[in-house]
Amino acid sequence: MNAPFQTWLTGQIDTLKDQNLYKVPRILETPAGGRVVMNGKEVVNLSSNNYLGLANDPRVKQAALDAIEKWGVGAGAVRWIGGTMSVHDELEERLAKFKHTEAVLVFTGGFTANSGCIPAVLTSNDVVISDELNHASIIDGVRLSPAAYRKSEGWVYAHKDMDALETSLKKANEKGFEKKLIITDGVFSMDGDIAPLPDIVNLAEQYNAIVMVDDAHASGVLGKNGAGTASHFGLYGRVDIQLGTLSKALGVIGGYIAGPAVLKDWLINRGRPYLFSTAHPPMVAAALIEALNIMENDPTPMQRLWDNTRWWKQALADEGFDTMGSETPITPVYVGDEGTAQAMEKALFEEGVYALAIVFPTVGRGKARLRTMPSAAHTQEDLEFALAAFKRVRDRFTSAG
Ligand SMILES: *Cc1c(COP(=O)(O)O)cnc(C)c1O
Numbered sequence: 001m002n003a004p005f006q007t008w009l010t011g012q013i014d015t016l017k018d019q020n021l022y023k024v025p026r027i028l029e030t031p032a033g034g035r036v037v038m039n040g041k042e043v044v045n046l047s048s049n050n051y052l053g054l055a056n057d058p059r060v061k062q063a064a065l066d067a068i069e070k071w072g073v074g075a076g077a078v079r080w081i082g083g084t085m086s087v088h089d090e091l092e093e094r095l096a097k098f099k100h101t102e103a104v105l106v107f108t109g110g111f112t113a114n115s116g117c118i119p120a121v122l123t124s125n126d127v128v129i130s131d132e133l134n135h136a137s138i139i140d141g142v143r144l145s146p147a148a149y150r151k152s153e154g155w156v157y158a159h160k161d162m163d164a165l166e167t168s169l170k171k172a173n174e175k176g177f178e179k180k181l182i183i184t185d186g187v188f189s190m191d192g193d194i195a196p197l198p199d200i201v202n203l204a205e206q207y208n209a210i211v212m213v214d215d216a217h218a219s220g221v222l223g224k225n226g227a228g229t230a231s232h233f234g235l236y237g238r239v240d241i242q243l244g245t246l247s248k249a250l251g252v253i254g255g256y257i258a259g260p261a262v263l264k265d266w267l268i269n270r271g272r273p274y275l276f277s278t279a280h281p282p283m284v285a286a287a288l289i290e291a292l293n294i295m296e297n298d299p300t301p302m303q304r305l306w307d308n309t310r311w312w313k314q315a316l317a318d319e320g321f322d323t324m325g326s327e328t329p330i331t332p333v334y335v336g337d338e339g340t341a342q343a344m345e346k347a348l349f350e351e352g353v354y355a356l357a358i359v360f361p362t363v364g365r366g367k368a369r370l371r372t373m374p375s376a377a378h379t380q381e382d383l384e385f386a387l388a389a390f391k392r393v394r395d396r397f398t399s400a401g
Contacts, residue, residue, distance in 0.1 A: 020338055020339060020342060020359065021359070021360070021361070026038045026039050026354070027039055031055065031056035032045075032048055032050045032055040032056055032251075032377075033045070033050070033053070033055075033056055033377045034053075034375065034377035034378035034379060034382045035382060036354075038354060041349070041352070042352065043349065043352050043353055043354040044352060044353050044354070044378070044382045044383075044385055044386045045354045046353060046354060046355040046371075046372040046373055046374065046386060047354050047355060047356040047371065047372075047373065048373065048375065048377075049217070049247070049248035049249070049373065050248070050249075050251055050375055050377060051220055051221055051248060051249040051305050051329060051373070051375050051376065052220050052226070052249045052250075052251065052291075052294075052295070052301035052302065052305060052375070052376045053251075053301055053304075053375060053376040053377035054220075054249070054250060054251030054252075054291045054294065054301065055251035055252070056251075056377075057251065057291075057294065059290055059293075059294060060251060060252070060287050060290045060291050060294070061287075062290075063286045063287050063289065063290035064283040064284075064286060064287040064290075065283075066286065067087065067282050067283040067285070067286030067287070068283050070282075071085060071087065071282035071283070071286075072282070073281055073283065074278075074281055075088070075278060075279035075280065075281060075282060076278075077278060077279065078274075078275065078276060078277065078278055078279065079268075079274055079279045080268060080274070080275060083278055083279035084279060085279075085282050085285070087282045087285040087286050087289070088106065088279060088280065088282070088285045090285070090289060091106060091285040091288050091289055091292075092104045092105065092106055092256070094289055094292050095244070095256055095258065095292070096258065098225070098227055098292060098295075098296070099227060099228065099230075099231075099242060099244070099258040100227070100230075100231070100236045100237075101242065101258040101259055101260070102259070102260050102261040102264075103258070103259065103260065103261040103263070103264035103265075104256050104257065104258045104264065105256060105257050105264045105267050105268065105271070105274065106246070106254055106255070106256045106280070106285075107254065107255045107256065107257070107271070107273055107274060108253070108254060108255070108273065108277055108278075108279075108280060109245070109247060109253060109254060109255045110137060110214075110216045110243060110244070110245035110246075110247060110248075110254075110255030111137040111140075111255065112255060112273040112277065113243050113245075113255030113256060113257055113273075114135075114137040114138050114140070114141035114214065114243060114255070115137065115140055115141040115144055115272075115273060116141075116257075116267065116271035116272055116273040116274055117141065117212075117241065117243070117257045117267060117271060118138070118141030118142055118144065118145055118181075118183070118212075119141060119142075119144040119145035119146075119272075120266065120267055120270040120271050120272070121179075121181070121210075121241075121263075121266070122145040122146065122147040122179065122181065123146060123147065123178070123179075124146040124147065125147075125177060125178035125179070126145075126147040126148070126177055126178055126179040126180070126181065127147055127148040127149070127155055127172045127175070127177040127179075127180050127181070128142050128145070128147050128148070128149040128155060128181045128183060129155050129156075129157065129165065129168045129169065129172065129180060129181070129182045129183070129209070130142065130149065130155065130156050130157070130182075130183050130184070131156075131157060131159055131160065131183070131184045131185065131188075131195070132151070132156050132157065132158055132159050133159045133185065133188050133190070133191065134183060134184065134185055134214070135185055135189055135214060135216065137214075138183055138185070138214055142183070147179075147181070148177070154167070154168055154171055155168060155172075159188075159191075160193070160195065160196055162196060162199045162200070162203065165182065165200065165203055166203055166207075169182075169203060169204075169206075169207040169209060170207070172207075172209075173207060173208075179210060180207065180208070180209035180210065181209065181210045181211075181212060182200060182203075182204055182209050182210065182211050182212070183212045183213075183214070184197075184200060184211075184212075184213055184214070185213075185214050185216070185217070186213045186214060186215040186216075186217070186218040186222070186228060186229035187215070187216075187217035187218045187221065187222065187229070187328050187330065188217075188330075189216065189217050189330065190330075190332065190358055190362060190363050190369075190371065191324055191325070191326060191330070191332060192217075192323075192324075192326030192327060192328045192329070192330030192331055192332060193325055193326055193327050193328070194218075194222070194229065194232075194327050194328065195213065195229065197213060197229050197230070197232075197233050197235060197239070198233050198235065201235055201238045201239065205238070210240045210241070211238075211239050211240050211241070212239075212240065212241035212242075212243070213228075213229055213230065213239050213241070213242055213243070214243045215228040215229055215230075215242055215243060215244050215245075216243065216244070216245040216247075216248060216255075217248065217328065217330060218232070218328075219244040219245055219246075219248060219249050219250065220248065220249020220250055220295060220302070221249055221302075221305065221328060221329060222328070225295050225296050225299075225302070226249060226295050226302055228242060228244060230242060240259060240260075240263075241257060241258075241259045241263065242257070242258040242259060243255060243256070243257055243258075244256050244258060246288050246291075250288055250291045250292070250295075251287075251291055252284055252287045252288050252291065253280070253284055254280060254284060254288065257271075300376075301376040302376070304376035305329060305374070305375055305376040306329075308329075308374040308375065308376065308378050308383060309328070309329045309331070309374050311374075311380070311383060312331060312372070312374040312383055312387075313326070313331055315383070315387050316331065316333065316387070316390070319387070319390070319391060321333050321334075321390065321394075322334040324369065329373050329374055329375065330371065330373055331371075331372045331373065331374070332358070332369040332370070332371050332372070333355070333369055333370040333371075333372060333390070334367075334369050335357070335368050335369055335370060336366055336367065336368060337366065337368060338357075338359040338360060338365075338366075338368045340368070340397060341357040341358075341359060341368035341369060341370060342357045342359065342368075343397070344357065344370060344393055344394075344397060345357040345370060347393045347396065347397075348370070348389055348390070348393050351389035351392060351393060352385070352389060353385070353386045353389040353390070355370040355371065355372045355386075355390075356370070356371055357369070357370055357371075358370075358371045372386075
């Protein structure tokens, strides 16, 4: 290995360690579920996005197995070159119906859907106006575009601040940009609050802007059968671009863009991850079709998700924990100090609960938290067990000063 490069890498890692930002993944030895074996220890897992428990659902597994028998394990090519099988097509048709949009284009992940769609629809005559807490994949997608987007120029608004959004829209009109694209998470991934989409859509209509919402954490969680924030707020037809993930509540992998047929047409021709990266294995598409069947016909997983969410939030609040105004299954437990949050994560793990500490730069400095996510895969006993562990760990940390 090139010696200066090795020295540079080692130095960078040492810096991360010094700043308590170094990450080591824990290893699951069982399927994703409410209770898992992780690093050799059985824990209640509160850090999974498997909201509906579909990642290990027997019906979804069977659909994948049947698809392997029928189609094999790989698509063999990029979508437009010969990697699109009828099962990929069927998934997109099902998703478009589910989302009440003309069309859907599936990408291999939500991250790639953002980095494929955003730069494809923007030119140097355009501006992107973003919520300051938008997901990293939105930020990276925006950075790949030639449009104006910088915070220093006034194109990033304070979290959910509609006056600030309006100020940016006014300024964008004065500057005469050709297109103005407002982008927001539907459900914010670290705070668990919901974007004020009706207000955003009203402002967009008033200022002639385009609206894009990233519903990664709303897919399967909010709206009719989990159709997302546009459905939740009754805004069908008024959100131009909707991004959904197939990797979280739907339990498999993938991301998609839902919108008008002409948008799909354009992304097939100009969405670079679509053009240059191989299609999903057919079993992925088949498993996702079965996941959609369940979401549309079996209300129990979503009911369980929300029953567990309500119970967990109320129980934490009753015990005096600060859940930061979250409104969805994503339930941050506020700690503040980075070192304390990380020590509490470790102590919880020893007690048999996995709740990841989220620290700077994922959230602001001094805003560290333990992020918990109840799901349909948790039993009441799992959540009671977790609550008792949270109380013990907090008592230990407060009495230690
Ligand atoms: C997880 C997430 C993504 C990425 O989705 P994947 O399918 O995991 O690639 C995109 N946006 C938001 C807001 C997310 O939380």
